[in-house]
Amino acid sequence: MRYSGLQVLWQGLTGNKGWTPAWRDPDPKPEYDIIIIGGGGHGLATAYYLAKEHGLTNIAVLEKGYLGGGNVGRNTTIVRANYLLPGNSEFYSHSMKLWEGLEEDLNYNVMHSQRGIINLFHSDGQRDAYARRGNAMANQGDDAVLLDREGVRKHAPFLDFEQTRFPIFGGLYHPRGGTARHDAVAWGFARGADQRGVDLIQNCEVTGIDIENGAVRGVQTTRGAIRAKKVGMVVAGRSSQVAAMAGMRLPIESHVLQAFVTEGLKPTIDNVITYGMGHFYISQSDKGGLVFGGDLDFYSSYAARGNLPMAEHVVEAGMTLMPMIGKAKMLRSWGGIMDMSADGSPILDKTHVDGLYFNGGWCYGGFKAVPASGHCFAHLMATGQPHPAATKHRLDRFNTGRGLLDEEATGSQHNLH
Numbered sequence: 001m002r003y004s005g006l007q008v009l010w011q012g013l014t015g016n017k018g019w020t021p022a023w024r025d026p027d028p029k030p031e032y033d034i035i036i037i038g039g040g041g042h043g044l045a046t047a048y049y050l051a052k053e054h055g056l057t058n059i060a061v062l063e064k065g066y067l068g069g070g071n072v073g074r075n076t077t078i079v080r081a082n083y084l085l086p087g088n089s090e091f092y093s094h095s096m097k098l099w100e101g102l103e104e105d106l107n108y109n110v111m112h113s114q115r116g117i118i119n120l121f122h123s124d125g126q127r128d129a130y131a132r133r134g135n136a137m138a139n140q141g142d143d144a145v146l147l148d149r150e151g152v153r154k155h156a157p158f159l160d161f162e163q164t165r166f167p168i169f170g171g172l173y174h175p176r177g178g179t180a181r182h183d184a185v186a187w188g189f190a191r192g193a194d195q196r197g198v199d200l201i202q203n204c205e206v207t208g209i210d211i212e213n214g215a216v217r218g219v220q221t222t223r224g225a226i227r228a229k230k231v232g233m234v235v236a237g238r239s240s241q242v243a244a245m246a247g248m249r250l251p252i253e254s255h256v257l258q259a260f261v262t263e264g265l266k267p268t269i270d271n272v273i274t275y276g277m278g279h280f281y282i283s284q285s286d287k288g289g290l291v292f293g294g295d296l297d298f299y300s301s302y303a304a305r306g307n308l309p310m311a312e313h314v315v316e317a318g319m320t321l322m323p324m325i326g327k328a329k330m331l332r333s334w335g336g337i338m339d340m341s342a343d344g345s346p347i348l349d350k351t352h353v354d355g356l357y358f359n360g361g362w363c364y365g366g367f368k369a370v371p372a373s374g375h376c377f378a379h380l381m382a383t384g385q386p387h388p389a390a391t392k393h394r395l396d397r398f399n400t401g402r403g404l405l406d407e408e409a410t411g412s413q414h415n416l417h
């Protein structure tokens with residue numbers, strides 16, 4: 001079914017009885033050309049672009065829970081292309097361009113809102129680091145504007161500018177950045193992949209990877225063995241566990257990242273704002289809730305819930321930046337398991353096993369990467385060659401030390417999700 005305003009009107013007038021399920025619920029077949037492990041944003045986008053761009057449709061996405069139940073439905077929805085390093089800059093720039101045409105491409109409303117992002121700075125040194133980053137963004141063809149204090153005040157008058165330990169000096173404004181509705185992105189890609197013939201199989205956990213003579217032959221699952229010529233591991237926070245099934249040890253640790261939302265308020269915050277002197281960033285959802293988050297929980301864990309000391313830490317930073325937040329009631333908090341790579345940048349690569357591919361290491365920033373990740377990983381799986389926008393995200397950089405994409409060591413703030 002094609003979605004449109006007319007369709008909504010027609011269904012509304014006829015009792016909303018004509019809507020069909022957005023995707024099928026097929027049983028797994030004994031064999032596929034390609035299996036994607038993980039029905040999160042990246043897995044679904046990979047399947048979608050394999051079908052759309054490469055005409056490959058004998059594909060199954062195997063998801064151990066339900067589609068969109070992982071990080072893709074748990075993040076704070078920020079979409080941006082404000083990276084410094086070559087490798088990351090062109091990749092996230094590619095993603096931003098895909099975002100800008102995504103709703104039309106998927107025929108699905110993912111509520112992409114380019115409301116702009118402001119990264120605050122609080123010292124001359126931090127301003128210089130952001131000026132450098134802004135220049136790199138502009139060189140890449142993306143947008144960046146360096147604001148002084150009054151420039152920030154025009155966007156966000158409610159911040160504490162002067163009476164605070166870290167007065168605000170200004171901000172790096174990225175107007176094309178913004179937000180999108182997280183689970184709608186998963187649903188849109190799922191529907192698009194299903195329409196092109198991809199089998200989306202939920203409640204199907206992969207428990208083993210079959211390898212013979214150095215080549216992948218298929219997977220073992222809770223719904224039986226399934227053969228495949230190619231397999232992509234796209235399981236975000238579970239990357240190390242699934243890769244271990246193929247005898248791989250990854251440069252990835254899993255940590256919980258929490259987020260929080262308040263009761264609905266009248267429109268207060270137009271942009272996404274990140275604090276430069278504490279682990280805190282904030283935006284306002286379309287329902288009015290202030291959505292915010294901060295740093296990782298420090299220990300490794302596979303529990304998708306966080307601890308109270310980190311909640312206190314985030315709220316303290318929020319109170320420092322904008323004391324008015326203390327009046328809002330917190331509605332709920334949640335957590336997701338982050339696949340933290342050693343240099344803070346992702347991996348999209350072949351593995352030592354023929355036909356087995358790995359996509360992961362997204363850290364706290366993999367939501368904005370979803371379209372480019374799917375697009376580039378599909379290219380790699382279909383052609384065997386890296387997509388031009390993702391040539392640097394190689395696994396062997398951690399063995400050789402060459403080509404590491406360490407954004408933290410280049411003066412950025414590591415909580416810019």
Ligand SMILES: Cc1cc2nc3c(=O)[nH]c(=O)nc-3n(C[C@H](O)[C@H](O)[C@H](O)COP(=O)(O)OP(=O)(O)OC[C@H]3O[C@@H](n4cnc5c(N)ncnc54)[C@H](O)[C@@H]3O)c2cc1C
Nearest residue numbers: 038040041042064070071072075076078206336366367368
């Ligand atoms: C609180 C929070 C805030 C965040 N904020 C942002 C943000 O503002 N902007 C941004 O860009 N990023 C953000 N992120 C990061 C982003 O959400 C992730 O990097 C991204 O969603 C990860 O990729 P994914 O969508 O494919 O992961 P997931 O949705 O987690 O998909 C992986 C899937 O694999 C499945 N799986 C695991 N093991 C198996 C198995 N053995 N068999 C079958 N299936 C399996 C899981 O059930 C899961 O559904 C945030 C994350 C969190 C938790």
